[in-house]
Amino acid sequence: MKNTGKTGSKAPKVISRAGHNVSRDEISKAALKVLYRLHKAGYQAFLVGGGVRDAILDLHPKDFDIATDATPEEVRSLFSNCRLIGRRFRLAHVRFGREIIEVATFRAAANHKDDDSAHDTEGRIIRDNVYGTIDEDVWRRDFTCNALYYNIADFSIWDYTDGFADVKKKRLVLIGDPSQRLREDPVRMLRAVRFAGKLGFTIDKSVVEAMRGHTSLLTNVPAARLFDEFLKLFQSGFAEVTFDLLREHKLFGELFPATDEELSKDEKYLAFAHAALKNSDKRVAEGKSVTPMFLLGVFLWVPIKKLAEIRRAEEKMSESQSLSLAAYEIVSQQQRRISIPKRFTVPMREMLSLQPRFEHRRGKRAMNLLEHRRFRAAYDFMLLQSEVGQADPEIAKFWTDVQTQSPEERAMSFQMQSKPGQKRRPRRRRRRKPPQES
Ligand code: ATP
Numbered sequence: 556m557k558n559t560g561k562t563g564s565k566a567p568k569v570i571s572r573a574g575h576n577v578s579r580d581e582i583s584k585a586a587l588k589v590l591y592r593l594h595k596a597g598y599q600a601f602l603v604g605g606g607v608r609d610a611i612l613d614l615h616p617k618d619f620d621i622a623t624d625a626t627p628e629e630v631r632s633l634f635s636n637c638r639l640i641g642r643r644f645r646l647a648h649v650r651f652g653r654e655i656i657e658v659a660t661f662r663a664a665a666n667h668k669d670d671d672s673a674h675d676t677e678g679r680i681i682r683d684n685v686y687g688t689i690d691e692d693v694w695r696r697d698f699t700c701n702a703l704y705y706n707i708a709d710f711s712i713w714d715y716t717d718g719f720a721d722v723k724k725k726r727l728v729l730i731g732d733p734s735q736r737l738r739e740d741p742v743r744m745l746r747a748v749r750f751a752g753k754l755g756f757t758i759d760k761s762v763v764e765a766m767r768g769h770t771s772l773l774t775n776v777p778a779a780r781l782f783d784e785f786l787k788l789f790q791s792g793f794a795e796v797t798f799d800l801l802r803e804h805k806l807f808g809e810l811f812p813a814t815d816e817e818l819s820k821d822e823k824y825l826a827f828a829h830a831a832l833k834n835s836d837k838r839v840a841e842g843k844s845v846t847p848m849f850l851l852g853v854f855l856w857v858p859i860k861k862l863a864e865i866r867r868a869e870e871k872m873s874e875s876q877s878l879s880l881a882a883y884e885i886v887s888q889q890q891r892r893i894s895i896p897k898r899f900t901v902p903m904r905e906m907l908s909l910q911p912r913f914e915h916r917r918g919k920r921a922m923n924l925l926e927h928r929r930f931r932a933a934y935d936f937m938l939l940q941s942e943v944g945q946a947d948p949e950i951a952k953f954w955t956d957v958q959t960q961s962p963e964e965r966a967m968s969f970q971m972q973s974k975p976g977q978k979r980r981p982r983r984r985r986r987r988k989p990p991q992e993s
């Protein structure tokens with residue numbers, strides 16, 4: 556076991572400014588302001604985490620975390636634009652326009668063996684709120700590459716864990732005993748995969764081996780936290796490679812059990828998921844917005860479609876109604892793993908239940924689909940399906956074309972002109988009210 560460092564007595568290797576490439580130009584003005592003001596007030600002030608790691612990699616970091624020996628209250632007294640957040644451990648958020656700089660007071664590691672109440676029965680950390688010194692703070696961080704401290708006093712980097720060499724070697728190594736660190740916080744498995752995907756790092760063999768025995772511990776992680784992780788995994792522009800890594804390390808099934816089962820037996824569904832992820836990454840690269848509801852819709856699509864068929868066989872209802880009903884049921888199941896806010900599940904259900912309507916290309920009701928508030932998302936979804944041979948390309952072309960037509964052309968496309976003298980038969984419709992989400 557290396558580097559468990561409970562007492563934090565090990566001295567850091569100090570890499571002087573001449574020995575590294577982290578330039579102040581790579582640190583935001585706001586972060587520099589906070590660092591300098593803390594330093595001038597006599598406190599220690601370090602940039603830490605992803606900001607240092609990404610700067611070493613020339614990746615132009617955007618997110619800056621600061622660590623200091625000032626208490627949150629002391630930080631607040633230095634900045635008027637500062638708010639203290641968090642109950643379990645208090646953090647200071649210093650705001651500059653839209654940018655927020657997070658300032659954390661050094662904390663001691665939670666692996667004090669004499670303090671049982673800090674862990675649950677599986678070893679998960681439930682309490683981690685004791686202030687400490689920098690050489691205690693370092694050991695509670697996850698990976699060596701995330702445990703580098705850039706010192707504003709002399710622009711050196713403090714390295715306790717050989718993190719600098721690991722960044723250069725592009726290796727993700729957990730600090731301390733991998734198995735214990737994953738038990739303390741199983742989300743670290745998702746973080747390993749996320750950093751591997753984003754940075755192109757290799758997950759160290761010791762971590763891969765430890766992950767093998769611990770994937771199921773993710774079930775103990777609060778569903779709300781997993782939703783936050785889900786966003787980071789799939790909205791940062793590396794969704795496709797991250798998805799492959801999650802599957803490779805048997806983590807995807809812990810997040811989306813029903814989806815994982817379908818993906819393993821359905822090549823076309825897998826191709827569809829890949830197309831959607833690729834498309835999402837492309838949008839992020841182009842600076843376009845991405846909504847989590849679209850990918851959630853893709854991930855839940857086949858489980859929902861299958862259940863909808865069952866529900867339709869049980870009771871007479873339209874395809875759209877059965878999809879909406881099945882979406883409600885599958886989403887409820889999924890919520891036990893990842894709590895998806897209603898603002899995403901409601902539009903997702905709408906997007907999916909609109910799918911059968913693309914097959915109807917005649918008359919006013921068909922044409923009205925263009926005005927539906929979920930048309931755009933539903934159309935994009937259908938288009939992706941057609942790209943992987945899961946929807947009729949002719950139908951896709953029809954809906955692509957009608958969007959740019961003049962009102963007259965459109966009326967023609969939907970064959971709207973009723974023949975004189977032709978009587979319309981009154982239509983009877985059965986309505987079934989879909990369940991309301993709570
Ligand atoms: P990015 O901002 O690119 O997602 P990051 O490494 O900065 O990456 P954050 O979630 O912002 O990640 O966390 C900041 C730092 O806090 C990390 O670099 C790490 O040192 C520490 N940290 C965050 N989450 C954990 C965790 N679950 N276990 C241990 N340390 C963590």
Ligand code: MG
Pocket residue numbers: 604605606618619620
């Ligand atoms: Mg960060």
